[in-house]
Amino acid sequence: MTMRLDYLSIFPGYFDVLDISLLGKAVDNGLVEVHAHDLRDWTHDRHRTVDDTPCGGGAGMVMKPDPWGEAFDGIIGIEPDPSVHVIFPTPSGIPFTQSAAQELSTVERVVFCCGRYEGIDHRVIDYARTMWTVHELSLGDYVLNGGEVAALAITEAVVRLIPGFMGNPESLAEESFSPGQERLLEYPLFTRPVSWRGMDVPEVLMSGHHGRIAEWRREESLLLTRDRRPDLTD
Numbered sequence: 001m002t003m004r005l006d007y008l009s010i011f012p013g014y015f016d017v018l019d020i021s022l023l024g025k026a027v028d029n030g031l032v033e034v035h036a037h038d039l040r041d042w043t044h045d046r047h048r049t050v051d052d053t054p055c056g057g058g059a060g061m062v063m064k065p066d067p068w069g070e071a072f073d074g075i076i077g078i079e080p081d082p083s084v085h086v087i088f089p090t091p092s093g094i095p096f097t098q099s100a101a102q103e104l105s106t107v108e109r110v111v112f113c114c115g116r117y118e119g120i121d122h123r124v125i126d127y128a129r130t131m132w133t134v135h136e137l138s139l140g141d142y143v144l145n146g147g148e149v150a151a152l153a154i155t156e157a158v159v160r161l162i163p164g165f166m167g168n169p170e171s172l173a174e175e176s177f178s179p180g181q182e183r184l185l186e187y188p189l190f191t192r193p194v195s196w197r198g199m200d201v202p203e204v205l206m207s208g209h210h211g212r213i214a215e216w217r218r219e220e221s222l223l224l225t226r227d228r229r230p231d232l233t234d
């Protein structure tokens, strides 16, 4: 299966980065195809205007619905299709999680709608919900200037789960937040040299005793999780 990823943004250059690293490899081997679009290509005035003042007053500007609607018509089409997943990154969205990444890694088409300014006219989201499967997702409880960085983060989390993307799929199963894994943070990692600036790799990891190593790693994960993410231990 090839996953098609579309990105609608006034800064489509953000997505040039998808041509490099592992994701670039996924594009080369046909696992994903990436299309970035400039929302301003669907404006018709000299200034290629995409924003206007908020109805009801308030600070900042709101993204006009017209360019979004015309871009949807051109990029996705005018017929409803629930197999198309449209993602609106937004601070008011549902927290994006590994399980959401897992679910999205099985779909064939994802369209990211990257807002800017104060956000997108809500009727755009309401319209999209009549046509496609819509996800309003948040990366976390902090404020970004737009949806592009979130779209990149969600893309990486999703694409790495596509069968055939990772050389060693077993490694995915052991990661934090993977299905079946207890919700534990990953234990501390070490590699050679064994001694570095007066600090040594924990002896147990050099013992070759797999049982003791597994026990040490689990204990470290439990301690770390209890300390940093008590919410995961509920």
Ligand SMILES: CN1CCCC[C@@H]1Cn1ccc2ccc(-c3n[nH]c(N)c3C#N)cc21
Binding pocket: 089, 090, 091, 093, 114, 115, 116, 117, 118, 119, 120, 137, 138, 139, 140, 141, 142, 143, 144, 145, 146, 147, 148, 150
């Ligand atoms: C600053 N400015 C006025 C306050 C409201 C947000 C706005 C900026 N902005 C516009 C579109 C847009 C999309 C996502 C996000 C975003 N922020 N934090 C997250 N976890 C995000 C996600 N995912 C921010 C966005």
